[in-house]
Amino acid sequence: xxxxxxxxxxxxxxxxxxxxxxxxxxxxxxxxxxxxxxxxxxxxxxxxxxxxxxxxxxxxxxxxxxxxxxxxxxxxxxxxxxxxxxxxxxxxxxxxxxxxxxxxxxxxxxxxxxxxxxxxxxxxxxxxxxxxxxxxxxxxxxxxxxxxxxxxxxxxxxxxxxxxxxxxxxxxxxxxxxxxxxxxxxxxxxxxxxxxxxxxxxxxxxxxxxxxxxxxxxxxxxxxxxxxxxxxxxxxxxxxxxxxx
Numbered sequence: 294x295x296x297x298x299x300x301x302x303x304x305x306x307x308x309x310x311x312x313x314x315x316x317x318x319x320x321x322x323x324x325x326x327x328x329x330x331x332x333x334x335x336x337x338x339x340x341x342x343x344x345x346x347x348x349x350x351x352x353x354x355x356x357x358x359x360x361x362x363x364x365x366x367x368x369x370x371x372x373x374x375x376x377x378x379x380x381x382x383x384x385x386x387x388x389x390x391x392x393x394x395x396x397x398x399x400x401x402x403x404x405x406x407x408x409x410x411x412x413x414x415x416x417x418x419x420x421x422x423x424x425x426x427x428x429x430x431x432x433x434x435x436x437x438x439x440x441x442x443x444x445x446x447x448x449x450x451x452x453x454x455x456x457x458x459x460x461x462x463x464x465x466x467x468x469x470x471x472x473x474x475x476x477x478x479x480x481x482x483x484x485x486x487x488x489x490x491x492x493x494x495x496x497x498x499x500x501x502x503x504x505x506x507x508x509x510x511x512x513x514x515x516x517x518x519x520x521x522x523x524x525x526x527x528x529x530x531x532x533x534x535x536x537x538x
Contacts (some may be wrong), residue, residue: 383399
């Protein structure tokens with residue numbers, strides 16, 4: 294993910310916030326330090342130095358992620374009186390991605406921190422935060438004509454309009470649809486129109502919190518017991534009053 298967030302305001306101005314990607318920036322150095330750590334004797338001075346270097350790289354990644362998310366959310370809360378964001382299922386996003394590099398990039402961006410931070414910062418300032426429906430196809434619904442965009446390949450950056458043949462940027466198209474939500478959602482019949490997700494708590498870190506009475510959860514049937522190959526099945530005695538031939 295090269296862009297952390299794509300913002301479109303009411304005037305149509307587009308702002309793209311770059312993704313620092315601290316893990317990707319230090320991945321080569323982490324591999325080198327990891328090889329040094331594995332080749333040194335545990336308890337030695339060189340082993341302790343390599344271990345401290347690896348911990349320092351981890352702390353740097355964490356601090357850069359927090360800095361990027363706080364700068365983004367503070368800018369949004371200070372600039373706009375109303376912000377519309379997507380309700381992303383990050384766990385499902387990572388499961389749907391085939392390549393390991395794609396899953397790593399989503400985790401490296403730390404998208405789960407943005408929504409909780411934006412929630413309390415806009416509440417402090419008295420502004421409005423709107424959460425779009427999770428099933429609203431913001432990137433696949435063309436903002437220009439309302440048709441469904443074609444994805445040439447999985448996770449493609451550029452999508453194609455079937456009506457006009459126009460090549461559309463996925464993130465910019467999604468930002469336009471979120472800016473006009475829920476007016477744009479009325480054109481999409483795949484999800485519930487006007488549904489607003491509940492605000493995310495800070496303890497959930499932007500992730501979903503499982504509920505016992507959640508609607509739409511998958512229920513697995515109880516597995517059938519298979520007979521043991523070396524243990525005979527118990528015979529049942531016939532009931533009284535039932536005739537057997």
